Amino acid sequence: MKNIIAVLCLFISTFTGAQTLKVVDVATEIAPATSWLEVIDSGKYANSWQQAGAFFQENVPQTLWVSKLQQVRTPLGAVQSRQGVSRQVLSSIPQLPDGEYVILEFQTDFANKAGSIETVTLKKSAQQWQVIGYFIQ
Template sequence: MKNIIVVLCLFISTLTWSQTLRVVDVSTEIAPATSWLEVVDSGKYANSWQQAGAFFQKNVPQALWVSKLEQVRTPLGAVTSREGISRQVLTSIPQLPDGDYVILEFQTDFENKAQSIETVTLKKSAEQWQVIGYFIQ
């Protein structure tokens, strides 16, 4: 009986509330986010813009994106650790069309700044998750 309760608790804890209760495969959204972050980590800022979703590209010119990351991200130095700390599944975000969104937060330690929070927003488009937002605190 205890085993059944533990299994049910684990199952219930994997469900995500977003207007309706549904199960979401985390691996399908984590992989695009972390591979995109690796591009940013490597300093290939123009490539990160090219790999971002169409919404991101329409709203942030590539030259501005590269310039801002050079100002903000480059001085932080190399990533020494990154750990996922939160995940939100949404079907609507203010100012954006309805759709499937995921907001991931990572606690990231950089060479020159420990305990930063990176926020990556993804939108599902054509059955793929694409980055449409990035923020460092």
């Protein structure tokens, strides 16, 4: 009888373990991206550069970043809505070192242009997600 109980307990624990789902906390990626986008939304372009990851800062001079956002982002106007539409997890991106990357796409309606797509690329550094790329379509 003891053997049957031991086997049954082993079977139940094995079955339970097999059914365990891996929970992915996308908030750890989305929160840094949306916080960073809010800095841009408020027109604090220099601050967004300062909050970006080292790779971004090393490859895009702050003055260039600010001037490009003034040319491209400012005319779009205020954000009316922003909704995440895709998430892609990568371990490598061409011309970048291997690592942990996430590419997030948001459908954003601006006051002066509805249906835009914002793409934010994040890289995990020191257990934190940092923005290393941004693109508006």
